[in-house]
Amino acid sequence: MRYETFNPEIHDTGKVAELVYDVDFRTFDMLFKSKQKAIETISRSLLNEDSKTFKVILDENNNIMGILIYYTDKFPKHFNFKSPRLLIVDILDYFVLCDVNQGDFYIAEIAVDKTLRGQGLGKQILCEVIEYAKKNNFNRVILDADFRNTAAKRLYEKMGFRQFNKKRVKIGKFERGMYNMELKLH
Secondary structure, eight states: OEEEEOOTTTSOHHHHHHHHHHHTHHHHHHHHSOHHHHHHHHHHHHTTOOOTTEEEEEOTTOOEEEEEEEESSSOOOOOOTTOHHHHHHHHHHHHHSOOOOTTEEEEEEEEEOGGGTTSSHHHHHHHHHHHHHHHTTOSEEEEEEETTOHHHHHHHHHTTOEEEEEEEEEETTEEEEEEEEEEEOO
């Protein structure tokens, strides 16, 4: 397993878009009413992606196993103005995601291909990220667990993460909430 900076000219943007979709499928389904429309829109937005902190996780045959998106400083508050629906996702994220401080290693997204889930890859990725953060003297690793994703929250807690905040936004019948979680390294 190796990490490579996502490059839309090299990597399968459709596959990567599906992994992005999987992380927040409930919100995408609410906004797009169709998994396919959501993935197509995410794919188009990825064509301009040039972030060094957006990694694809590849196996020995260069097949995409998953993605990792992280930030090591202030969380960039950028908004996707090319798609009104993706702009709404960005605005919702603004209200529920962790506040990132200096010295934090923030895991924005981890997604593993659905055919590879249940094999411990998510845990392995987290372990490697934690080890990297320790070696590079970060104060803590932080991430978000969706209120509805109890399995992810349990995994994070088993790995030593603790909830330090809880945020939610509610608009009409729609509600989105996150447990902001941290693993202190020092």
